[in-house]
Amino acid sequence: KQEVTQIPAALSVPEGENLVLNCSFTDSAIYNLQWFRQDPGKGLTSLLLIQSSQREQTSGRLNASLDKSSGRSTLYIAASQPGDSATYLCAVGAQKLVFGQGTRLTINP
Amino acid sequence: GAVVSQHPSRVICKSGTSVKIECRSLDFQATTMFWYRQFPKKSLMLMATSNEGSKATYEQGVEKDKFLINHASLTLSTLTVTSAHPEDSSFYICSAGGEPYSNQPQHFGDGTRLSIL
Numbered sequence: 001k002q003e004v005t006q007i008p009a010a011l012s013v014p015e016g017e018n019l020v021l022n023c024s025f026t027d028s029a030i031y032n033l034q035w036f037r038q039d040p041g042k043g044l045t046s047l048l049l050i051q052s053s054q055r056e057q058t059s060g061r062l063n064a065s066l067d068k069s070s071g072r073s074t075l076y077i078a079a080s081q082p083g084d085s086a087t088y089l090c091a092v093g094a095q096k097l098v099f100g101q102g103t104r105l106t107i108n109p
Numbered sequence: 110g111a112v113v114s115q116h117p118s119r120v121i122c123k124s125g126t127s128v129k130i131e132c133r134s135l136d137f138q139a140t141t142m143f144w145y146r147q148f149p150k151k152s153l154m155l156m157a158t159s160n161e162g163s164k165a166t167y168e169q170g171v172e173k174d175k176f177l178i179n180h181a182s183l184t185l186s187t188l189t190v191t192s193a194h195p196e197d198s199s200f201y202i203c204s205a206g207g208e209p210y211s212n213q214p215q216h217f218g219d220g221t222r223l224s225i226l
Contacts, residue, residue, distance in 0.1 A: 034214055043115070043202055043219035044153075089152065095141060097204075097215060101152040 002027045004092055006100035014108050015082055021075040021103045023090035028068045031094035035064050035075050038087045038102070047088075048075070080107045112136045113205050115218025123226055124195060130188045130221045132159075132203030138183035139205035144176075147200040147220075159186040159203075193225045 003026045013019055023033070032051050036044040048057045048064040050073070056065040063076040073090055087104045091097040114133045122128060132142055140161045145153040157178055158166040165178035175197075177189040186205075190197050202220040206213055 032214075036217075041200075041220075041222065044204075044217040046214040046216065049214040091153075091215075095215065096143065096155055096158060097153075098155075099152040 002098045004100040006103050010104040012106040018078050023073040025071045025092050030092045033073050034091050036089045082107045082109050113216045113218045119222045121224045128190045132186045134184045134205045142186040142205045144188050145202045195225045198225045
């Protein structure tokens with residue numbers, strides 16, 4: 001059974017810092033890995049999707065990497081802004097997704 | 110703009126009431142949609158897979174008679190929480206899209222916060 005873990009559970013940093021969020025999964029036989037953002041009381045916004053054959057994806061200030069052999073993914077956020085404050089979730093799978101518990105990120109002005 | 114629409118966004122009702130939640134794919138046809146449940150400060154847990162024109166597939170531990178799913182068209186799936194009780198209070202989210210070996214992400218609705226008094 002696939003299990004997804006995210007570390008840390010919460011992170012608070014000053015504005016402008018670069019930061020890394022971590023995601024690990026137990027079964028390396030995955031189709032895709034997706035990073036999502038969730039604002040309080042809201043649904044999920046897809047940030048980046050990495051297919052199993054890929055090693056990274058970039059969108060603006062975000063970069064996600066995937067190392068299937070070690071069962072890990074990282075989400076790198078450059079030059080963080082207060083508007084980046086949210087919960088970040090990683091999930092593995094194609095359609096039926098298995099989610100981590102998320103990292104609650106706070107960017108302090 | 111949103112590609113998956115979920116309605117209503119919030120429901121508050123008395124214990125014993127049945128509540129229907131709609132999930133619509135706006136820009137594409139979805140033969141498969143997914144229903145998730147999220148408890149406060151917890152992650153999303155898959156409840157069931159909604160299959161157009163056939164029975165839903167429920168995850169282990171999910172009561173199919175409590176959570177009725179209907180997927181009568183390629184753009185609409187509904188989740189009905191029957192005879193809801195306070196322990197059914199939660200945040201329910203649907204998703205659609207994404208195919209194995211594709212670069213298409215899953216799209217999620219904005220969720221429905223259900224509060225049973």
